[in-house]
Amino acid sequence: MSAEKLSFEDFRPGRRFVLGPKPVTTEEIIEFASEFDPQPMHLDEAAGRASILGGLAASGWHTSSMFMRMMADSYLLTALAEGAPGIDLMEWRKPVLAGDTLSGHSTVLESRPMRSRPGMGIVKFRHEVENQRGQLVLVSENSVMLRMRPETSA
């Protein structure tokens, strides 16, 4: 089964993966905010309009979590991925409002074998997510640990 999965070697610099589309609903925004970020502009339409966000807006952490799911569905769930040590860059460029639809892409910037973990490599990505009006809402860069194919790492 692993043989059919994407391994470190498949993530060559320049390779691009499509993210989304992912529609964002009022209910999802309020549900996430209620649990993790209960600030008024993420819970209530009127409070959102009164804020600098201009409407009921997803928490930035919610947008980031939806983006994670878009990466999972696009390539991580079919890859020999072992997680990420963090985020190098995360910019919430524009508010994500109820009714928006998100889409984007992940591009491999660089990849290298890990010295500390034989048989594994680290792949650095740049990610861009935009709304249905073509406006960038999220820009991110991070690195993911991926296992090599057994014949390569042996």
Add this chain to the structure above:
Amino acid sequence: MSAEKLSFEDFRPGRRFVLGPKPVTTEEIIEFASEFDPQPMHLDEAAGRASILGGLAASGWHTSSMFMRMMADSYLLTALAEGAPGIDLMEWRKPVLAGDTLSGHSTVLESRPMRSRPGMGIVKFRHEVENQRGQLVLVSENSVMLRMRPETSA
């Protein structure tokens, strides 16, 4: 009411806010992962043990979202906060495992009035979250926009 809230002026460099404690349950880890990060090590104890994380481990995005809630409960919900443009730094230093309890602190690094938005300032924080064994699990830096007191911004 606003007069009693924390404003930009209250976030002087060096001021420190306590985060947590926040216990992390198996159910929460699986619920978040099912929606946003359905990789096996975040969904299943055996898969977690077989991974480099060493057990059923929260998605990094879940840890970050729990950290957001800790900030909200500590100081953001009682402040004139207007959101954040992104994250400058986010390191997931150690896995967060089911049964862990998270706590930490946010420290103001610097604060300055925003040129582009009169009556608002931007406050940069450094955040550290550790587990019940005193191991750092999350280190982050970000900047939050906060309104000034009316008499100050007039």
